[in-house]
Every structure is written in C-alpha cells, then in structure tokens.
Amino acid sequence: MKILKQYEHLIHSYFPSKRAVFDVLKKPGVNILYGETHDLLGITVDSLKYYLFVALFPDSTILIADTASTINQSSGDGQTILEEGKRRLVQIQEIIQTYHLPVRVQLMSELFKERHVQDLIEQVQRVVAATPEIQSMLQKTVLQNRIRQEDKSAYRYAAEAIATSLLFDLKVGPPRERFYDEAAMLIATALKRECYKSIYLTPTYPLGLDFLYFLLHPEIEEFGLTPYKAGSNKLQDYRIILGKTIPEQIQKLINTTFVPKQAGLPDPVGDLKNIIHLAKHFRKETTYENLF
Amino acid sequence: MKIYSEEYKEKRTIAQKLERYYRGQAKKNGLSSLDRVKAYLPDEYIFRSMRRGFAFAHLDIEPIIECIVRKKPFTVVSGLNPSSSLHFGHKALFDVLVDLQSLGADVQIPLTNDESYVDGKAKSIEDSKRIATEQILPGIQAFGFIPEKTKIYVITETPIIYRFAMSISRLVTYEMVKAVFGKESLVNVGQIFYRGVVQLAQILLPQLPEFGGPKPTLIPVGIDQHPYILLARDVAKKLGMIPPSELVVKFQPSLLDPEQKMSGSKPNTAIYLNDTEDVIKKKISRAYTGAVSSLEDHRRYGAIPEICSVFALLLNHHPDDIFVEKIRNEYASGRMTTSELKNITADFVVGLVSDQQRRIYDS
Numbered sequence: 001m002k003i004l005k006q007y008e009h010l011i012h013s014y015f016p017s018k019r020a021v022f023d024v025l026k027k028p029g030v031n032i033l034y035g036e037t038h039d040l041l042g043i044t045v046d047s048l049k050y051y052l053f054v055a056l057f058p059d060s061t062i063l064i065a066d067t068a069s070t071i072n073q074s075s076g077d078g079q080t081i082l083e084e085g086k087r088r089l090v091q092i093q094e095i096i097q098t099y100h101l102p103v104r105v106q107l108m109s110e111l112f113k114e115r116h117v118q119d120l121i122e123q124v125q126r127v128v129a130a131t132p133e134i135q136s137m138l139q140k141t142v143l144q145n146r147i148r149q150e151d152k153s154a155y156r157y158a159a160e161a162i163a164t165s166l167l168f169d170l171k172v173g174p175p176r177e178r179f180y181d182e183a184a185m186l187i188a189t190a191l192k193r194e195c196y197k198s199i200y201l202t203p204t205y206p207l208g209l210d211f212l213y214f215l216l217h218p219e220i221e222e223f224g225l226t227p228y229k230a231g232s233n234k235l236q237d238y239r240i241i242l243g244k245t246i247p248e249q250i251q252k253l254i255n256t257t258f259v260p261k262q263a264g265l266p267d268p269v270g271d272l273k274n275i276i277h278l279a280k281h282f283r284k285e286t287t288y289e290n291l292f
Numbered sequence: 293m294k295i296y297s298e299e300y301k302e303k304r305t306i307a308q309k310l311e312r313y314y315r316g317q318a319k320k321n322g323l324s325s326l327d328r329v330k331a332y333l334p335d336e337y338i339f340r341s342m343r344r345g346f347a348f349a350h351l352d353i354e355p356i357i358e359c360i361v362r363k364k365p366f367t368v369v370s371g372l373n374p375s376s377s378l379h380f381g382h383k384a385l386f387d388v389l390v391d392l393q394s395l396g397a398d399v400q401i402p403l404t405n406d407e408s409y410v411d412g413k414a415k416s417i418e419d420s421k422r423i424a425t426e427q428i429l430p431g432i433q434a435f436g437f438i439p440e441k442t443k444i445y446v447i448t449e450t451p452i453i454y455r456f457a458m459s460i461s462r463l464v465t466y467e468m469v470k471a472v473f474g475k476e477s478l479v480n481v482g483q484i485f486y487r488g489v490v491q492l493a494q495i496l497l498p499q500l501p502e503f504g505g506p507k508p509t510l511i512p513v514g515i516d517q518h519p520y521i522l523l524a525r526d527v528a529k530k531l532g533m534i535p536p537s538e539l540v541v542k543f544q545p546s547l548l549d550p551e552q553k554m555s556g557s558k559p560n561t562a563i564y565l566n567d568t569e570d571v572i573k574k575k576i577s578r579a580y581t582g583a584v585s586s587l588e589d590h591r592r593y594g595a596i597p598e599i600c601s602v603f604a605l606l607l608n609h610h611p612d613d614i615f616v617e618k619i620r621n622e623y624a625s626g627r628m629t630t631s632e633l634k635n636i637t638a639d640f641v642v643g644l645v646s647d648q649q650r651r652i653y654d655s
Contacts (some may be wrong), residue, residue, distance in 0.1 A: 009314070194560070210361075211332040212332075212358055212361055215354055215357060216354050216355075262331055265331055
C-alpha cells in the first residue's frame with residue numbers, strides 16, 4: 001500500500017474506485033494481472049513501465065496474450081504472431097532477470113490449456129450472448145471494422161480477455177481498458193463471482209512529436225497509444241523499442257518531443273523519466289544509458 | 293464577512309448572468325472552449341483577443357492552428373454591413389483579423405452593401421456602394437492590414453459572388469434559411485437570397501479555384517451567428533470544400549448596458565472611429581460602469597470590471613497586457629475610482645481615434 005502511494009503519480013485512475021482497489025490490496029494473497037497483446041515490432045519502453053509497476057506487488061503475472069493477438073489481423077498472420085509471443089516471453093524473462101523483478105510471465109495459449117479457464121470463457125460467452133447491454137458495451141471496446149467479426153465469433157476475443165481477468169483480484173492496464181472492465185463487472189455479477197478491480201496507469205504518448213500532434217488528436221490526448229503495441233497508430237518511429245531504438249535515436253526523439261507548459265497535458269518525456277525512476281527502484285545502478 | 297449593498301449585488305448578478313450566457317451558449321451549440329488550445333499553444337501564437345478572453349470558443353480551429361504553426365496558407369473571412377460608421381465593436385473584430393494576419397492569414401473583408409439595401413438601411417444600391425467605398429473602406433484600410441494579403445471588396449461590385457451564390461443556391465432550401473434566421477428577417481426575396489446564399493458565397497469564396505482552391509478558412513463570428521456557420525460547413529462538404537472553422541468572439545458591450553452589444557444604429561451605445569474628442573469624453577462620462585454609485589461603498593467593495601463598459605474599451609483595445617491587468621486590479625479592489633478609470637480610458641480612446649483619423653488622412 002505504501003509502495004502504491006509512492007508511485008501514485010504513475011496512476012491515471014482506478015476502477016471501480018480507489019477505495020475498492022485499496023480494499024483489495026489489504027487482503028492477503030492478492031494476485032495481480034497485467035496482460036498485453038503484441039504486434040511484430042518489439043517490446044516498447046512503455047510495456048516496461050507496466051512490468052516494473054506490477055513488480056511492486058508480491059504476486060503478479062505478466063500475461064502475453066498471444067492467442068488474442070492473432071485475432072487482430074493487422075498484426076500479421078497467426079503463426080507468426082504466436083512465434084513472436086514465444087520470443088517476447090524470452091525477452092520478458094531477460095528483463096525480469098535484469099531488474100530482479102518478482103513477477104511471473106506466461107503465455108495466454110498455455111493458460112488456455114487449462115480446463116477451468118476454458119469453462120470460464122464459455123460461461124462468459126453465454127452471459128454475453130444473452131445480454132444485449134453487455135454486447136453494446138463490448139462493441140465500444142473494438143474498432144468499427146471489427147464489430148462484425150466480434151459479433152460472428154460470439155465475442156470470443158472479449159470473452160477471453162474478461163474470463164482471463166476474472167481469474168485475478170486486481171488488473172493493471174491502460175485507461176482504455178475501463179470499457180472492458182465495466183462489462184466485466186456486469187458479467188461477474190451474472191456469474192455470481194467477485195469481479196477484479198483495476199488500476200489504470202497514465203496514458204502512453206509518442207515521443208518526437210510537437211504540441212500540434214496532441215492538439216489535433218484529442219483521442220490520443222485522452223487515452224494515449226496502446227502501450228504494448230509499438231505500431232499503435234502507426235507511430236512505431238516515435239516509440240522507444242527495447243533493443244531496437246539506438247541511443248542516438250532516443251536522444252533525438254527526446255529532444256524533439258513536446259514539453260507541456262502546464263500540468264494535465266501529455267508529458268511523454270516526463271513519463272519516460274518516471275519509468276527510469278521506477279527502474280531504479282529495482283536496479284539502483286539504472287541510468288538513462290543502461291535502461292535500454 | 294462583508295455585507296454587500298443591493299446595488300453591488302445587482303451588478304454581481306449581471307456579471308454572473310453574462311458569464312453563464314457565454315458558457316451556456318458555447319455548450320448549447322457544441323462549441324469548444326479555447327482553453328485547451330491555449331494550454332498547448334506557445335505564447336507567441338496566442339494573440340491578444342484570445343489571451344484576454346474576447347475570443348472565447350471555437351469550432352474546429354485546430355486545422356487553422358496547424359496552418360499558423362506550419363506556415364501553410366489559410367484565409368480569414370469577416371464581412372461588414374456598411375450601414376453605419378465604424379465603431380469600437382467593429383474595431384474589436386478587425387483587431388482579431390489583424391492579429392491573425394500577423395500569424396500568416398490572408399484576410400477577406402466583403403462589404404455587404406447589398407445587405408444594407410435589402411434590409412432598407414440604404415436608400416439605394418448606389419448609395420450603399422458610395423458609403424461602403426467612401427466612408428468604410430478607408431477606415432478599414434487604416435487598421436493596418438497588409439495590403440498584399442488583404443482583399444476588401446464591395447459585394448455589388450463583385451460579380452463572382454453572385455455567380456457563385458447562384459451556383460450553390462440549389463443546395464439550400466428556404467426551410468434551411470428560415471431555420472437559421474427566422475422568418476422575420478426574411479421578408480423580401482432579396483433578404484432570402486442574400487441570407488440564404490450570398491453570405492455563404494462570401495465564406496466559401498477563398499476556396500474557389502480562382503483563389504487557389506480548397507484551403508482552411510476561419511470565420512470569426514458572434515455567438516448568434518453560429519447556426520449559419522453550421523450551414524456553411526454543410527454546404528462546403530457538399531461542394532468538396534473544407535468546412536470553414538469558427539472562432540467565436542464576445543460582443544463589445546454597449547456603453548449603456550453590459551448585456552447589449554455596441555450598435556452602430558444606436559449612437560449613444562457606441563464610440564465611432566470618427567467621433568470628436570468632446571463626443572468621446574461625453575459618451576464615456578455617461579457610460580455604465582462596474583462600480584457602485586457611492587464612493588465609500590466602492591472603496592469598500594471594489595468594482596466588477598467584467599460588466600464595466602468603460603473597462604471593456606481598455607480590455608479589448610489597449611495593446612499593453614500589464615497596463616490593462618494593473619487597471620483591472622486597481623479598479624476591482626476599489627483603489628481606483630470610476631472617474632479615474634473614465635479619464636484614463638477617455639484619454640486612451642481619444643488618442644486611438646485621432647491616430648486612426650490621421651492614418652485615414654495620410655492614406
């Protein structure tokens with residue numbers, strides 16, 4: 001709890017409320033989830049923020065949603081995505097070792113081999129199919145061009161994501177996940193289960209862009225980019241990708257990034273500074289140079 | 293705890309009412325506050341009227357900001373009905389245009405003498421043309437526009453406007469025009485044609501191929517003109533043009549009533565840019581202010597600059613931010629009396645009008 005207060009500046013909001021989250025954290029043996037889908041472009045420094053944040057708690061899992069990633073066709077063909085998931089698993093394990101993070105990492109495809117997980121997914125799907133209100137809530141979580149696909153698959157993607165989350169007490173994610181969580185709460189009630197609570201970290205913003213980008217993209221200002229997808233909004237050239245973006249590029253990105261003149265506006269460099277600060281919590285010798 | 297006089301409470305109620313009016317209108321019409329834009333914009337792009345709150349809301353101004361920052365072409369259009377001499381209400385708006393021009397805008401100012409005629413404010417078209425050309429045009433030129441980036445034209449002398457208006461007339465029905473203006477201002481067919489499409493033609497003219505084709509356009513307007521901008525945006529889309537952006541400005545208050553605007557047809561509400569020194573001083577001395585009438589109470593409560601028609605002249609026209617802020621604080625605290633404020637303002641306005649007259653004479 002103390003640690004959460006120390007890093008509260010990384011938190012955007014709570015669901016359903018701060019108090020509910022703190023109540024969960026008071027309970028013994030709380031298990032925490034951070035799940036991320038992926039594209040083929042690598043791990044961003046913004047994902048690192050989440051790995052480090054969940055590592056502040058004693059029982060956390062980083063879930064690589066490889067099967068969910070295959071559903072998003074723009075990320076590449078299914079097999080390639082699954083292989084990328086495995087590569088990502090190895091890379092995250094390296095990160096865990098480097099920073100001595102007390103977290104476990106798991107592939108969604110492995111988790112889904114368990115019978116009780118499959119059962120839960122089916123239960124969630126049944127609730128979704130019977131509840132138009134939940135269907136319309138879930139439609140808000142996907143892009144317009146994927147609504148039909150979700151409808152056809154009986155909301156498999158959303159059901160998998162929600163069922164997975166329901167296995168945990170607390171979930172950490174970006175602010176946009178609130179739409180899922182609102183639906184999850186209704187589903188949990190229908191299933192007579194306790195629903196997890198959520199912590200949303202501050203939005204992820206691109207580097208190397210001036211104030212105009214944010215002024216012209218209010219939706220990015222509000223929710224940010226998808227932290228774990230380097231290619232979110234095709235802005236991979238404006239992200240720091242671990243092991244790929246070289247220090248000179250990073251320097252250039254930082255130097256050309258919008259710096260807000262008042263609080264409350266996107267602060268991409270400030271966010272990076274927070275990530276470095278968080279990394280130092282686990283590895284005292286962390287510097288700007290060795291972070292990447 | 294201070295116990296305020298009835299007069300002070302009355303003035304405070306007017307201030308709250310005005311604030312609610314602007315905020316409520318912006319919300320009702322789906323306009324955005326300029327606060328978000330100002331938060332992002334580097335100081336060098338925040339022009340005076342935006343800084344001081346005269347321009348307070350917008351619709352889709354972001355592409356214009358992009359043009360300013362990236363130094364891309366854009367045009368600002370603001371028409372003027374030449375039915376009265378130029379006054380400080382006109383000047384407040386023209387200052388916005390001059391500031392936007394300094395940030396890169398091309399400016400178009402149609403002088404809508406045909407509007408004067410169809411509304412019965414000019415005896416004949418010839419007369420309306422003469423007033424526009426001889427009285428209004430030199431006054432506008434004296435505001436300091438960059439000639440090569442400014443197009444001021446008299447509508448009846450600009451045939452392309454009527455050709456363009458006719459060509460878009462099939463896109464606008466009488467019902468649409470009635471919904472925007474109300475039938476009471478559509479009494480004769482001239483008014484219907486003018487309000488229905490001639491105004492639209494003025495707004496969309498910069499996007500015709502003759503003027504370089506589609507480009508971002510900004511229309512500074514009063515809040516009451518918002519429905520018309522929506523109509524213009526709708527027609528622009530149908531023509532494959534870029535929907536014009538809107539910058540909404542407050543009105544320059546009447547000298548007699550903070551809830552009314554300065555009006556050229558009501559001489560006591562306005563200071564004209566050709567008023568003499570004596571007339572200006574007389575009008576300011578009789579103007580409605582933000583202070584209570586008893587000096588003792590004024591010292592105790594202070595004044596309310598937000599409803600003071602005299603302070604509004606400084607706020608919307610004085611070039612020095614620090615000076616205006618100092619006056620605001622002194623007056624609001626009660627340290628500065630109404631008579632001191634009136635003297636300072638009268639001196640400033642007289643100087644400004646005499647400069648304007650000199651520039652007209654010199655040109």
